[in-house]
Amino acid sequence: MIGAYPHGSEEENVQERIQRYGGYLAAMVLPNIGAILAWGLITAFVIPTGWTPNETLAKLVGPMITYMIPLLIGYTGGKLVYGHRGGVLGAIATMGVVVGASVPMFLGAMIAGPIGGWLIKKFDEVFEERIPSGFEMLVNNFSAGILGALLAVVGVLGVGPILTWGSDTLGSFVDAIIKAGLLPFADIPIELGKVLFLNNAINHGVLAPLGVAAAAQSGRAIHFLLETNPGPGLGLLLSFMFFGKGMAKLSAPGAIIIHFFGGIHEIYFPYVLSHPIMIVAMWAGGIAADSFFVATGAGLVATPSPGSIFAYLAVTPPGQHFGVLGGVAIGAVVSFLVGSFILKVYPVKESEEELAMETPASTIPAGLPA
Amino acid sequence: MTVRQAADVKLVVFACEAGMGSSLIGANQLKKRVKDAGLAVKVIHSPVNQIPSDADVVLAHEGLAARARAAAPGAVILPFKQFLNNPASELLVRRLQAGEPISDEAAQA
Numbered sequence: 001m002i003g004a005y006p007h008g009s010e011e012e013n014v015q016e017r018i019q020r021y022g023g024y025l026a027a028m029v030l031p032n033i034g035a036i037l038a039w040g041l042i043t044a045f046v047i048p049t050g051w052t053p054n055e056t057l058a059k060l061v062g063p064m065i066t067y068m069i070p071l072l073i074g075y076t077g078g079k080l081v082y083g084h085r086g087g088v089l090g091a092i093a094t095m096g097v098v099v100g101a102s103v104p105m106f107l108g109a110m111i112a113g114p115i116g117g118w119l120i121k122k123f124d125e126v127f128e129e130r131i132p133s134g135f136e137m138l139v140n141n142f143s144a145g146i147l148g149a150l151l152a153v154v155g156v157l158g159v160g161p162i163l164t165w166g167s168d169t170l171g172s173f174v175d176a177i178i179k180a181g182l183l184p185f186a187d188i189p190i191e192l193g194k195v196l197f198l199n200n201a202i203n204h205g206v207l208a209p210l211g212v213a214a215a216a217q218s219g220r221a222i223h224f225l226l227e228t229n230p231g232p233g234l235g236l237l238l239s240f241m242f243f244g245k246g247m248a249k250l251s252a253p254g255a256i257i258i259h260f261f262g263g264i265h266e267i268y269f270p271y272v273l274s275h276p277i278m279i280v281a282m283w284a285g286g287i288a289a290d291s292f293f294v295a296t297g298a299g300l301v302a303t304p305s306p307g308s309i310f311a312y313l314a315v316t317p318p319g320q321h322f323g324v325l326g327g328v329a330i331g332a333v334v335s336f337l338v339g340s341f342i343l344k345v346y347p348v349k350e351s352e353e354e355l356a357m358e359t360p361a362s363t364i365p366a367g368l369p370a
Numbered sequence: 371m372t373v374r375q376a377a378d379v380k381l382v383v384f385a386c387e388a389g390m391g392s393s394l395i396g397a398n399q400l401k402k403r404v405k406d407a408g409l410a411v412k413v414i415h416s417p418v419n420q421i422p423s424d425a426d427v428v429l430a431h432e433g434l435a436a437r438a439r440a441a442a443p444g445a446v447i448l449p450f451k452q453f454l455n456n457p458a459s460e461l462l463v464r465r466l467q468a469g470e471p472i473s474d475e476a477a478q479a
Contacts, residue, residue, distance in 0.1 A: 023419045023437070200387050269431075270431070
């Protein structure tokens with residue numbers, strides 16, 4: 001199951017392909033996370049249901065999520081393909097999609113951006129040697145301009161409406177799942193995906209675009225809570241701290257600080273991978289927390305990035321603290337109880353390697369790096 | 371299997387998926403170790419897909435090792451299982467200090 005990393009010798013297996021796709025999404029979204037958080041913080045404060053409602057400042061909210069963030073993502077996507085020139089075309093293409101859509105277009109940007117960059121790259125490659133001398137600048141500028149204009153038009157007339165339909169459909173699907181009470185079970189693939197390093201693909205590729213569309217309407221979204229909850233990981237690490245053995249037990253306190261406060265969830269993946277049955281504890285904690293989120297109608301304003309309790313506090317809108325923090329606590333308690341039980345019944349086998357690696361406590365880091 | 375002589379190791383890259391989380395932690399820890407050991411090595415962090423082509427050694431979690439190899443075919447890949455106090459960083463610093471060559475095979479837990 002987990003714990004082995006099957007590689008095709010030359011071909012990519014499915015996991016690697018998804019990881020590569022997720023890495024691409026992460027590369028488009030994460031460098032711009034500051035903009036998303038800025039929007040989230042402003043929204044949390046100034047919208048009518050925010051902490052300090054303010055009509056003037058609230059005018060920032062719509063344009064930021066509709067234009068600024070998708071354009072940044074689209075530019076970054078194009079830039080990944082073909083540098084700044086690709087980025088410009090990516091932004092133009094994204095603009096088309098944004099104007100043609102009636103919901104915030106994260107996914108649209110993630111598609112249009114790289115395509116725009118790729119198209120101008122291909123154009124340049126084909127025409128590089130055929131430009132008459134002296135006309136280079138003219139051709140460069142107008143190839144970008146004309147291609148950009150075409151992409152924008154295609155975006156408005158075709159892509160935008162298609163993606164709106166796609167986003168609405170997917171959103172309704174998720175709403176139906178929520179109404180049927182099945183959302184908490186989404187934690188099963190989500191948690192599996194996390195320990196296989198697919199967390200970015202899931203969070204930024206699927207949950208964030210859906211969440212942003214929902215948050216634009218109601219000021220909060222449950223989607224932002226599903227992958228980022230630091231509670232279950234905290235419970236898992238606590239159970240290793242009390243009932244684990246060897247390196248896992250000794251390094252758990254430091255991992256707790258990095259995971260829960262620093263928000264770097266990757267730190268707990270090796271703990272699950274080293275004793276794969278522990279994923280059951282993660283599932284238990286996650287499903288319990290998600291059930292609580294659904295029951296209390298909890299949601300966050302934006303993606304908490306990283307998944308730290310501090311980030312959670314920053315993007316929790318007014319009136320949601322009970323639901324959000326309650327879910328974090330429940331996740332931690334349940335995963336701790338289940339995890340501890342598992343460790344008692346199926347203890348970790350300390351391998352000789354681990355015993356050999358055990359060094360005096362003075363070399364174990366006590367917490368955050370310098 | 372790639373091998374580098376200790377003297378040829380100039381750029382060490384700590385990679386993670388997004389290049390903002392665990393790689394930054396690992397890179398900072400390694401930087402400190404490298405500085406304390408007085409080694410003339412540059413340590414940076416990077417998303418696994420964007421590892422610079424002139425990287426000499428790449429440290430990445432086992433689960434990302436295949437992608438690291440694909441992104442940096444000329445570099446020595448040192449995978450590790452645990453992020454905290456990871457043995458790959460320790461091994462690298464030890465070998466560089468001793469002037470011993472670094473190779474993929476030397477990677478342990």
